[in-house]
Amino acid sequence: MNLAVDISSLSKSFGKNEVLKKIDLQVEKGHVVVMIGASGSGKTTLLRCVNVLETPDRGTVLVNGVAMGDTGVDGSFIRLSERALNQRRSEIGMVFQRFNLFPHLTAIENVMIGPVMARGLGKTEARTLATDQLARVGLADKLDSYPSRLSGGQQQRVAIARALAMKPQLMLFDEPTSALDPELVGEVLETMRQLAEEGMTMLIVTHEMEFAREVADRVIFLHDGCIVEEGRPDVIFSNPQHERTRSFLRRTLRHRMGFEATGTDSPEK
Secondary structure, three states: OOEEEEEEEEEEEEOOEEEEEEEEEEEEOOOEEEEEOOOOOOHHHHHHHHOOOOOOOEEEEEEOOEEOOEEOOOOEEEOOOHHHHHHHHOOEEEEOOOOOOOOOOOHHHHHHHHHHHHHOOOHHHHHHHHHHHHHHOOOHHHOOOOHHHOOHHHHHHHHHHHHHOOOOOEEEEEOOOOOOOHHHHHHHHHHHHHHHHOOOEEEEEOOOHHHHHHHOOEEEEEEOOEEEEEEOHHHHHHOOOOHHHHHHHHHHHOOOOOHHHHOOOOOOO
């Protein structure tokens, strides 16, 4: 198996709150893996541990076969220097809930800044690259627009273009549509669908269940810091095996896809 992400026995606590409990997770190159679960289940923390925006307590994280930290004799996760981490993060793109665009820079300048600052590209080459990436996400006509002149969906697509401009081998998405008005969600999901069709490896946290069902190669359900169930989306959504999964899907899909999607004909009691 050709793995983009290989996580073993990953644990993370905040104080006395154990958020992740010995997580094992693999993502094959070219695959889309979607993580679902209730708020507080550990999805975002797990995603942020992949590129060590959160430092795990124990366990190992490999991205494209390269360890994102050292391992102590007791199994503890040892954080690398920021210089070493940034070098290893260079092949990982991340898109957050909030767009985090620089308000004083235009769309193209927001996309150019990473290649110029982190990869040392000249401005002419970076501008060509940024133009291509903005066209890729459907914003060829917004190159010189400032964030304040863009809709939320357009801003998020600029954020995706910014991540893509670093030519990542892996894309991480942390609920990229959660801050958007409902009518703007579709344009961001369509951009992500296109990336999936192009073969981009993606690890996604989302509450968009229909998107997960359509695009994911594998769906992972987390509860209380543990992977409770994982499998193909048609199996997870149509015939979940664990009661925790069934309960979550009943609540989540009740008004969107009907009770038949969860293998039950009555709401949760």
